[in-house]
Amino acid sequence: MQQPHQHEETLDGPPRVLVVDDDPTVAEVVAGYLDRAGYVVDRADDGPTALTRAAAHWPDLVVLDLMLPGMDGLEVCRRMRGHGPVPVIMLTARGDEDDRILGLEVGADDYVTKPFSPRELVLRVESVLRRSKPAATGHRLGAAGLSVDPAARRATRNGTELALTLREFDLLSFFLRHPGRAFGREDLMREVWGWDFGDLSTVTVHVRRLRGKVEDDPARPRLIQTVWGVGYRFDPAGEEAGS
Incomplete structure (x- = not known):
């Protein structure tokens, strides 16, 4: 099995990960693996504590259990995202697709189903953090009133900044780089998520969320x-055709 490698420190020190789980055994194991991989780890066993810890030391990523006592992981995710962008990996106790969809709907960037391999989780953390860093270089992309700045990880629609999650930003950037081409969900999962396999509903949910932010009428998408029988195509001319 692939071993988690030591994470390179950033200029501001190693990345900070907040682990939120009410099961002390799970939290201790996950925190131990992340610590050995070179991360600074904070822990919380419920939602209010997680929000307090995040406010004191804003994390670079959150590993968040969906089933928490009192305030569940979905509400914790919503409240954190209300204060600023942060990548979230959701832990779901069951292989229940509804749970996974709910996590993705509130903007989780990835999910891991319990029971899971701690090594796999560390690799997922590394993958999400790697893709969340601003690009060192990258030309601005734009079409149909949409503009993306990969270096600053900022996106606008008709001059107004869009509040996009990590994966939504990557998905929009990919579509803007490949206008007029149709891509299957497997293609998008490989190119945008960097996964060769996974739950394709992840792509479906993110496309729906992105449409809600860039389309005039998400129920009748034009862009x-x-x-x-194939998947999705970004059509910059669709807006003009519908106007």
Whole structure:
């Protein structure tokens, strides 16, 4: 099995990960593996404590259990995202697709189903953090009133900044780089998420969320069009055609 490698320190020190789980055994094991991989780890066993810890030391990433006492992981995710962007990996206790969809709907960047391998979780953390860093170089992308600055990780629609999660930003950037081409969900999962396998509903949910932020009428999308039997196509001319 692949071993988690030592994480390179950033200019501000090693990345800080907040682990939120009410099961002390799970939290201790996860925190131990992350610590050995070179991360600074904070722990919380419920939602209010997690929000307090995050406010005191804003994390670079949150590993968040969906099933928490009192305030569940979905509400914790919503409240954290209300204060600023932060990548979230959701832990779901069951292999229940509804749980995974709920986590993705509130903007989780990845999810891991219990029971899981702590080594796998560390690799997921590394993957999400690596993709969340601003690009060192990258030309601005734009079409149909949308503009993306990869270096600053900022996106605007008709001059107004869009509040996009990590994966939504990556998905929009990918579509803007490949206008007019149809991509299957497997292609998007590989190119945007960097996964060769996974739950394709992840792509479906993120496309739906992105449409909600860039389309005039998400129920009748003109920019991100469904290509039946294939997947999705970004059509910059779709907005003009519908106006």
